[in-house]
Amino acid sequence: MEQKEKNFFIQEIDVEHICREFGTPLFVYDADHIFNQIQTFQKGFEKGDLKIKFACKSLTSLSVMKLMKSYGTGLDTVSIPEIKMGLMAGFAPDQIVFTPNCVDFSEIEQGVDLGVRINIENISNLEKFALKYGRSVPCSIRLNPHVAAQQHASKVEEWHKQSKFGISAFELETVKQIEASYNLDIQGIHIHSSSVIMSSEVFINGAPVGFDIAMGFKNVEFIDFGGGIKLDVGDGNKVIDVVDLGKKLDVKFQEFCTAYGRKLELWFEPGRYLVGNSGVLFAECVVRKTNGYKEFIGLNTGFNHLIRPMFYNAYHGIINVSNPDGDLKPYNVVGNICEIDTFAKDRVLNEVREKDLIAILSAGAYCYSMASTYNSRYRPAEVLVINGKAKLIRKRDTFEDLIRNQVEIDIS
Numbered sequence: 069m070e071q072k073e074k075n076f077f078i079q080e081i082d083v084e085h086i087c088r089e090f091g092t093p094l095f096v097y098d099a100d101h102i103f104n105q106i107q108t109f110q111k112g113f114e115k116g117d118l119k120i121k122f123a124c125k126s127l128t129s130l131s132v133m134k135l136m137k138s139y140g141t142g143l144d145t146v147s148i149p150e151i152k153m154g155l156m157a158g159f160a161p162d163q164i165v166f167t168p169n170c171v172d173f174s175e176i177e178q179g180v181d182l183g184v185r186i187n188i189e190n191i192s193n194l195e196k197f198a199l200k201y202g203r204s205v206p207c208s209i210r211l212n213p214h215v216a217a218q219q220h221a222s223k224v225e226e227w228h229k230q231s232k233f234g235i236s237a238f239e240l241e242t243v244k245q246i247e248a249s250y251n252l253d254i255q256g257i258h259i260h261s262s263s264v265i266m267s268s269e270v271f272i273n274g275a276p277v278g279f280d281i282a283m284g285f286k287n288v289e290f291i292d293f294g295g296g297i298k299l300d301v302g303d304g305n306k307v308i309d310v311v312d313l314g315k316k317l318d319v320k321f322q323e324f325c326t327a328y329g330r331k332l333e334l335w336f337e338p339g340r341y342l343v344g345n346s347g348v349l350f351a352e353c354v355v356r357k358t359n360g361y362k363e364f365i366g367l368n369t370g371f372n373h374l375i376r377p378m379f380y381n382a383y384h385g386i387i388n389v390s391n392p393d394g395d396l397k398p399y400n401v402v403g404n405i406c407e408i409d410t411f412a413k414d415r416v417l418n419e420v421r422e423k424d425l426i427a428i429l430s431a432g433a434y435c436y437s438m439a440s441t442y443n444s445r446y447r448p449a450e451v452l453v454i455n456g457k458a459k460l461i462r463k464r465d466t467f468e469d470l471i472r473n474q475v476e477i478d479i480s
C-alpha cells in the first residue's frame with residue numbers, strides 16, 4: 069500500500085501553527101504558488117501578445133483579486149457582483165471581461181455602465197445590444213464552434229451538441245447581419261471550450277476554427293481561448309504541458325495575425341490552472357468509526373465546504389499532516405453533513421487518529437467559491453500565505469451571518 073500524495077505546497081511553513089492560530093476547517097492559499105503558475109503559463113508565449121484574465125469564479129476573493137492585479141493579470145467575470153469586486157480590488161474597467169451566461173439583458177446594460185468589456189453569448193442579447201448601443205460600445209462574441217472538448221465529468225461539458233454556451237457557429241450569418249445592420253464594433257472572438265481539458269489538441273485544433281471565424285470580422289483585436297486547463301491533481305489523468313501548448317499556439321497565432329493583417333492579442337481566462345493547486349483545505353479528524361466493512365475518518369468539514377468529489381466525482385489528494393510516518397491504511401474520508409458526504413473512498417493514508425490534522429489538496433479552485441452553509445454550518449475562514457506570512461482574507465461565518473437575511477414573521 070502506498071500513499072500517493074507526499075507533498076503539498078506549504079511544506080516549508082508550519083501549517084499546524086496556522087491551523088492553531090485560525091482554527092479549522094481552514095482554506096489556505098499560497099501566493100508564491102499562484103505566481104509560479106502565472107509565470108509558467110506565460111513561458112510558452114514568447115511574442116508577448118498573451119493577456120491572462122483570471123477567472124475569478126474559481127476563487128472569488130478581494131485579496132486574491134488584488135494579488136492577481138499585482139501579478140499583472142486581468143479579470144474574467146460572470147456576474148455584476150464579480151465585476152464590482154474586481155473594480156474594488158483596483159482593476160481598471162477595461163482589464164475586466166464580462167461573459168455572463170443566459171442573463172437578462174439588463175445585466176449586460178449594467179456591465180456597460182460599469183465600463184467593462186462585454187462578451188455576448190446569444191443572439192437575443194446581441195440584437196438588444198446592437199439596437200441599444202450600435203457602434204458606440206465595442207463587444208466580443210462567445211462562439212460555440214462545435215469542436216468537442218475532452219473532460220472528466222459530463223456535468224461540466226460545455227461544448228458540442230449539448231452545450232448551452234455561446235453563439236452556435238451555425239448562427240454566424242445572423243451575427244454578421246446584425247453586425248452589418250447596426251455597424252457593430254466586434255473586437256473579440258471568444259471560444260472557451262470547457263473545463264478540465266486534458267489535451268493540448270483541444271486548443272490546437274480549436275484555434276484554426278476560431279481564426280477562420282475571426283477572418284470574417286473586420287475589427288478583431290483579440291482572440292480569447294477561455295480557460296479550462298486541467299491540473300495535475302494526482303488522479304493519474306494526463307495534463308497539458310502549458311509551455312509546449314504556448315509555443316505551439318504562439319506560432320499558429322502569429323501566422324493568423326499575418327494573414328489577418330494586424331497584430332492581435334491572445335487572451336486566456338484560466339481559473340483552476342492558477343489557483344487550483346495553490347490551495348489546501350485543512351480539517352481535523354473528529355471521529356473514527358467502522359461499520360464492520362469500512363474504516364471511516366470523520367472530518368470537521370463536509371461537502372458544503374468542498375463539493376467537488378460529491379458533485380463531479382472529482383479527485384482531491386488527502387494527507388494526514390499530523391502523522392506522516394504512521395502505518396498506511398485505507399479509509400473512507402467523510403464529512404459531517406447529514407447525508408452521504410464522502411471526500412474519498414478506500415483512500416490510503418498514514419494512520420489517522422482523532423485530532424489529527426488532515427489536508428485536502430487542490431482546494432484553491434471551485435471549493436470556497438462553491439461552498440454553502442447547508443446544515444447551517446459556518447463556511448470556513450480563508451488565509452493567504454504571502455511573503456512568508458499567513459494573512460486572514462476571510463473570516464469564518466458566524467451565527468449572525470446565518471440569520472442575517474432571515475425575516476422572522478409573526479405566526480399567530
Ligand code: LLP
Nearest residue numbers: 123260263294295296297337338339340434
Ligand atoms: N472562462 C469561462 C467562460 C468559463 O466558463 C470558465 C469556467 C473559465 C474561463 C475558467 O475555467 P477554468 O480554467 O477554471 O477551468 N465548478 C467546476 C468548474 C466549472 C468551470 C466553469 N467555467 C469544477 O469545480 O470543476
